[in-house]
Amino acid sequence: MDYLVTIGLEIHAQIQTRSKMFCGCSADYAAAPPNTHVCPVCMGLPGSLPVPNRRAIELAALTGLALNCRIASDNVISRKNYFYADLPSGYQRSQYDDPLCVNGWVDIDGDQGPKRIGLTRVHIEEDTGKLTHTADGGSLVDFNRAGVPLMEIVSEPDITSPEEARRYFQKLRQILVWIGVNSGDMESGALRCDANVSVRPAGQQAYGAKVEIKNINSFRFVERALAYEIERQVTSLRAGERIVQSTRGWDEATGTTVAQRTKEFAEDYRYFPEPDIPPLRLTEAWVAERRAELPELPDARRQRFMTDYDLTPYDATVLTDERAVSDYYEQAVAAARPRGVAPKDVANWLTGELFRLLKDSGETLVVAAQRIRPEYLAEVQELLNNGVITRTSAKEAFDAAFREGRAPAQIVAERGMAVIGAGDALTDMVRQAIADNPKVVEEYRGGKVTAIKYLIGQVMKATRGQASPQAVQQALEQELTRQ
Amino acid sequence: MALTLAEVEHVARLARLRLSPAELEKMREQLSNILDHFQMLQQIDVSTIPPTAQVTDLVNVMRDDELRPSLAREQALANAPVQQDGMFRVRAIFEE
Numbered sequence: 001m002d003y004l005v006t007i008g009l010e011i012h013a014q015i016q017t018r019s020k021m022f023c024g025c026s027a028d029y030a031a032a033p034p035n036t037h038v039c040p041v042c043m044g045l046p047g048s049l050p051v052p053n054r055r056a057i058e059l060a061a062l063t064g065l066a067l068n069c070r071i072a073s074d075n076v077i078s079r080k081n082y083f084y085a086d087l088p089s090g091y092q093r094s095q096y097d098d099p100l101c102v103n104g105w106v107d108i109d110g111d112q113g114p115k116r117i118g119l120t121r122v123h124i125e126e127d128t129g130k131l132t133h134t135a136d137g138g139s140l141v142d143f144n145r146a147g148v149p150l151m152e153i154v155s156e157p158d159i160t161s162p163e164e165a166r167r168y169f170q171k172l173r174q175i176l177v178w179i180g181v182n183s184g185d186m187e188s189g190a191l192r193c194d195a196n197v198s199v200r201p202a203g204q205q206a207y208g209a210k211v212e213i214k215n216i217n218s219f220r221f222v223e224r225a226l227a228y229e230i231e232r233q234v235t236s237l238r239a240g241e242r243i244v245q246s247t248r249g250w251d252e253a254t255g256t257t258v259a260q261r262t263k264e265f266a267e268d269y270r271y272f273p274e275p276d277i278p279p280l281r282l283t284e285a286w287v288a289e290r291r292a293e294l295p296e297l298p299d300a301r302r303q304r305f306m307t308d309y310d311l312t313p314y315d316a317t318v319l320t321d322e323r324a325v326s327d328y329y330e331q332a333v334a335a336a337r338p339r340g341v342a343p344k345d346v347a348n349w350l351t352g353e354l355f356r357l358l359k360d361s362g363e364t365l366v367v368a369a370q371r372i373r374p375e376y377l378a379e380v381q382e383l384l385n386n387g388v389i390t391r392t393s394a395k396e397a398f399d400a401a402f403r404e405g406r407a408p409a410q411i412v413a414e415r416g417m418a419v420i421g422a423g424d425a426l427t428d429m430v431r432q433a434i435a436d437n438p439k440v441v442e443e444y445r446g447g448k449v450t451a452i453k454y455l456i457g458q459v460m461k462a463t464r465g466q467a468s469p470q471a472v473q474q475a476l477e478q479e480l481t482r483q
Numbered sequence: 484m485a486l487t488l489a490e491v492e493h494v495a496r497l498a499r500l501r502l503s504p505a506e507l508e509k510m511r512e513q514l515s516n517i518l519d520h521f522q523m524l525q526q527i528d529v530s531t532i533p534p535t536a537q538v539t540d541l542v543n544v545m546r547d548d549e550l551r552p553s554l555a556r557e558q559a560l561a562n563a564p565v566q567q568d569g570m571f572r573v574r575a576i577f578e579e
Contacts, residue, residue: 017548018548018549018550019548019549019550019551023551024546024549024550024551024552025550025551025553026550026553033556033569034556034568034569034570035556035559035560035569035570035571036553036556036559037553038553038554038559039551039553039554040554043554043559051544051545051546052544052545052546053545053546053548054545054546054547054548055547055548056548057545076536081497083499085571085573132570133575134567134572134575137574137575138565138567138572138573138574138575139572139573139574139575140567140568140570140571140572140573141570141571141572141573142569142570143559143571268497270497272536273536273537275536275537277544278537278539278541278542278543278544279537279542280542280543280545281542281543
C-alpha cells in the first residue's frame with residue numbers, strides 16, 4: 001500500500017536586534033560569559049516591567065510582509081505558562097490567539113515543479129535560557145539567551161517529502177538573511193526548526209497521528225530526520241501498529257529519532273494576556289512604512305536579472321542567492337552600463353574569475369570587495385572590449401586588482417600590458433626594426449615577401465608579445481611601402 | 484459549581500504544588516466558591532463591551548533597540564541557593 005506524507009515546519013528565528021525583546025540587555029549571547037547579559041526583567045524577578053523592543057516588532061512585521069502575510073492590527077502578548085529551569089519567570093512571553101502575521105506563503109521548487117507552501121502564522125516570542133547538564137547529575141543555567149527576541153514561523157502542512165522540507169527551510173533562510181532580520185547562523189541556534197510529520201494510507205482522508213521532531217539545526221538533518229521518521233511510521237503501520245501523537249528528538253549520532261515526552265495539551269499552558277504589556281496596535285500607515293523598508297526579494301530579482309540582463313537561469317540563481325553578492329553585481333552592472341559593457345560579461349567575471357579567487361583566498365565577497373571594487377569588473381571587460389588587452393592579460397590584470405586593490409586600467413598601464421595595436425609606440429618599434437635590419441629590408445623590397453616574417457618576429461620581441469602579429473605586419477607593410 | 488478532586492489535583496500539578504488529601508479537599512471547596520463568584524459575574528450582559536485584558540488604556544508602549552547596562556554577575560547570582568561556574572545550579576532535569 002502507498003502512504004501519503006504530510007509535513008509542516010515550525011521555524012524559530014532569532015530577530016537580529018542589539019537588545020533583548022523586553023529589556024536593554026545585549027541579545028548577543030553566543031560568546032558572552034554566562035549570566036553577564038541579564039537584568040531583573042530577563043531573569044523574571046518580581047516587580048520588573050517588560051517593555052517591547054520596537055525594532056523587533058518592526059523586523060517581525062517586515063518578515064511577515066516578505067512572506068506575503070497579512071499584518072494584524074491588534075496584537076496581544078500572552079504568557080505561556082510552564083515550569084522549566086531555563087524559563088526564569090515560569091512563563092514564556094509569546095503570542096497565542098493574535099499572531100503578528102497570518103496567511104502567507106513561500107514559493108519553492110517542489111518535487112513536481114513550482115510549489116506554493118502556505119504559512120499559517122508568524123508570531124513573536126522570547127527565547128529561554130540555556131541549560132548545561134553536568135556529569136554529577138546537576139544542570140547549570142545561563143540566562144544570557146533568556147528574553148532574546150524570536151519569531152516562530154509556522155507553515156501549513158503543505159510539504160510532502162523530506163526534500164521539499166529542506167528546500168522550504170533553505171528558501172526561508174535565504175529570505176530572512178536577505179531582508180536582514182536573521183543571521184542565518186544555524187550552528188549557534190539563531191535559526192532552528194521543529195518538523196511535524198504524519199503518514200496515512202493513500203485514499204484515507206483524515207491525517208495520520210502527528211509526530212513532532214524537535215530542534216533540528218541543519219538542512220541535512222531536517223531531510224534525514226524526516227526520511228527516518230517517515231520510514232519508521234510506515235513500517236509501524238504496515239505491521240498493524242498505531243502511531244501515537246508524540247514528540248521525538250533527532251539523534252545525530254545514531255541517525256534516528258528518539259521518543260521524548262508525550263505532548264502536553266495546549267490547555268495546560270494556560271495562556272493568558274500579559275498584563276504588563278499594553279496591546280500593540282499597528283496602523284495601516286505603520287505597515288506601509290514597513291513595506292517601504294522591504295527590499296526587492298530574491299525571486300523578483302532573479303526574474304529581473306534574466307529579463308533585463310539576459311542572464312541564464314543558472315547565473316541569475318547564483319547571483320541572487322546572497323544579498324551581498326547580488327548587490328555587488330548590481331553595482332558592477334551600474335558601472336558597466338555607461339562603458340557599454342554587457343551585464344552578461346560582468347556576470348561571467350563575477351561567477352567565474354572572482355568566485356575562483358574567493359575560493360582560493362577563503363574570503364567572503366564582502367571582505368574582498370574592499371579591494372576588488374565592483375566597477376573593476378566593468379573596467380576590465382571594457383579594456384578587453386576595446387582591444388586594449390588580450391584575454392590572458394585581462395585575467396592577469398583582474399587577479400592583480402583582486403590582490404592589490406587597484407584599478408585594472410592602472411595595472412595595465414603600469415605593467416605595459418596594453419596590446420600594442422597601432423599608434424606611435426608600434427610605429428616607433430617598426431621603424432626601429434627596419435633601421436636595424438637593412439639587409440632583410442633589402443631582400444623584402446627585392447621581392448622576397450616572406451622576409452617580412454623575420455621583421456615581424458623582431459617587433460613582437462620588442463613588444464614582449466603584447467601586439468597582434470596581424471597588426472605588426474600591417475604596420476610594417478605601411479612603413480616599408482612609404483620609405 | 485463544584486470542582487472534582489481530579490480537577491483540583493490537575494491544577495495543583497500544573498502549579499507544582501504537592502497537596503495532602505485534606506488540603507486537596509479544602510482547595511476543592513475554596514476554588515469552587517471562587518468559580519461560583521465568577522458564575523455570578525457571567526450573568527452580566529457584556530455583549531456590547533469589547534473584551535480587554537488591560538485597564539490602563541495604554542497602547543504601543545515600546546522602547547528603542549538600545550543597550551542598557553546589565554547586572555554584574557555576582558549581583559545576578561546573589562540569591563542563587565547553589566551556583567557553579569557563574570551559573571545557577573539546579574537539580575538534574577529529567578524528561579518526564
